[in-house]
Amino acid sequence: MRVFVVDEDSQTAAEIEAALAKSGYSVTVGSDRTATLGYDVVFLGVRGDDGTEACREIRRVSDVPIIVLSARDDRAERVRGLRAGADDYLVKPVCMEELEARLEAVLRRTRGGKTDVLQAGDIQIDARRYLVWRDGRNVPLTPKEFALLRRLVQTPGEVVTKQTLLLENWKDLSRSAARTLDVHIAHLRAKLGEPNVVETVRGVGYRLVP
Incomplete structure (x- = not known):
């Protein structure tokens, strides 16, 4: 902008x-x-x-x-x-x-009401400016963390599979890539703070619980 x-x-x-x-x-x-x-x-x-x-x-x-x-x-x-x-x-x-x-x-x-801001619960994402807020607090994220959160916010309450996140962000389904994804999700949770809104669905993937 x-x-x-x-x-x-x-x-x-x-x-x-x-x-x-x-x-x-x-x-x-x-x-x-x-x-x-x-x-x-x-x-x-x-x-x-x-x-x-x-x-x-x-x-x-x-x-x-x-x-x-x-x-x-x-x-x-x-x-x-x-x-x-x-x-x-x-x-x-x-x-x-x-x-x-x-x-x-x-x-x-x-702009006729058009917006680049996505919202799920108390989380807002400005996709154009790469900004994230939680309950009005700015949350600085790395590009990869931002991409993961944006993907989850697009379908709140729905499970996004690990395979989907790995292919979209790393184009890699190896075990090492899966571990990297887990680390990024852990960092994302820590930055967003409590209560945790990124839920693990064991053996499947993750979902955002707004």
């Missing part, structure tokens, strides 16, 4: 870049507010009364979602900006948690 940040306030731009990069977004900070090609969303910092014209400039060349950032908490200005093409409006100083939540909401709306 690519994010473009345009803001003369370099401190705010840097804070947004750091916060979103930590959450797995690819963030670019720039100065040309019309250089939006290839981005999924734009954070547009405005000063004074230039917000309306800035939104119009972007809308002339792109339909990318725009979230305006302004130091002015002025209702008339917000209305003008939204009518000029902004998708959301945030007043500085910005709470990064709220900013990310609004970003996610804008993306849900503008």
Whole structure:
């Protein structure tokens, strides 16, 4: 997910870049507010009364979602900006948690409700950004652990055979590969924490118990 940040306030731009990069977004900070090609969303910092014209400039060349950032908490200005093409409006100083939540909401709306997030019980997986949460807590996983969990989350409550997991992830049905799978499952369980949701079905495989 690519994010473009345009803001003369370099401190705010840097804070947004750091916060979103930590959450797995690819963030670019720039100065040309019309250089939006290839981005999924734009954070547009405005000063004074230039917000309306800035939104119009972007809308002339792109339909990318725009979230305006302004130091002015002025209702008339917000209305003008939204009518000029902004998708959301945030007043500085910005709470990064709220900013990310609004970003996610804008993306849900503008992508027609489509999402890359899988959920089973209290486990959420963002397949696009390779992120996992359990009960709101971020769970860092290796690529192989992520692939195994994603496969189990796709069919919660159903058994996924060892053979299936081995062929999909290692293309190998040997005993050594099976032991490697067992080790990865053990690490996955440890990282997800209690209560255990990855259940062993002896002699068959594993299933996720949401």
